[in-house]
Amino acid sequence: MGVSLAMSAPRVRRPIGPLLLPVLLILPIALVNLIAFILPVAQLVRISFLEGRGGMLTDNATIDNYLTFLTDGYFLRLIANSVLLGVIVTVATLLCAYPIAMFLHSASARWRNLLFVVTISPLLVSAVVRTYGWMVLLGDQGLINTGLLQLGVISAPIRLVNSTAGVVIGLVEVLMPYMALSLIAGFGRLDPSYQEAAASLGAGRLTRFLRVTLPLTAPGIALGSLLCFVLSISSFVTPKLLGGGRVFLLATEIYDQAVVQLEWPLAATISVVVLVLFGGTLILYTRVVRRFD
Structure with missing residues (x-):
């Protein structure tokens, strides 16, 4: 009888230890990052310290x-051009997306979801397709130049393609959904009662915006600026197509060194420099966000 009771007693499962459970949960994404990111980056760094001969x-x-990259004025200008382009694109994208995010935040719940889908709908179209669309619009015979010529604003077509201006316009349009998403998340911290309280104290619209809206949405601005800056200086398709080989940036130079000239070590070196720029930008973003928390 005692033997049968012992055999039929259910087994008690031991609970997973408090340290083992987090390890099991983090293990899948850790393996993915190890295989898809850490190991390739380590291989990239290794190649940057190798000597290349004839491809x-x-x-x-x-x-x-690294000595060639850091002592050659051409490569130093690439860094300056890429950083300057990233700053210009980030500021322009912020100025264009901020009113959209503010409007979405103040819209009624009935229309907010529809407007939100419309805002992020460009992400459903490939950046290559959108860039080719801008090539048509910004061309000498495109809609913009044709309209300005017919209105008498200009006497000759403005070169918007194969120029930095065209690259900026294309990147701003491509990156606006990312900035809008970040700003919408930042507007989640904005309580309408704060603005009502400021208005009751006699603050005008500009004062309410500068003293209430802007500080509360600053984390969203920082996040959107981080995304746009990183994506703009690492963008390849839009600068290559709209730049037409006349706009030289780090991303396009990596392609030329690796594919055209077969200088894989130098291409890996430039890639490592881009990663260092990303790391510096992330550190700056972290410090900025801490000031607002």
């Missing part, structure tokens, strides 16, 4: 690739 990699370790 072939050798086993000779060298720092000449």
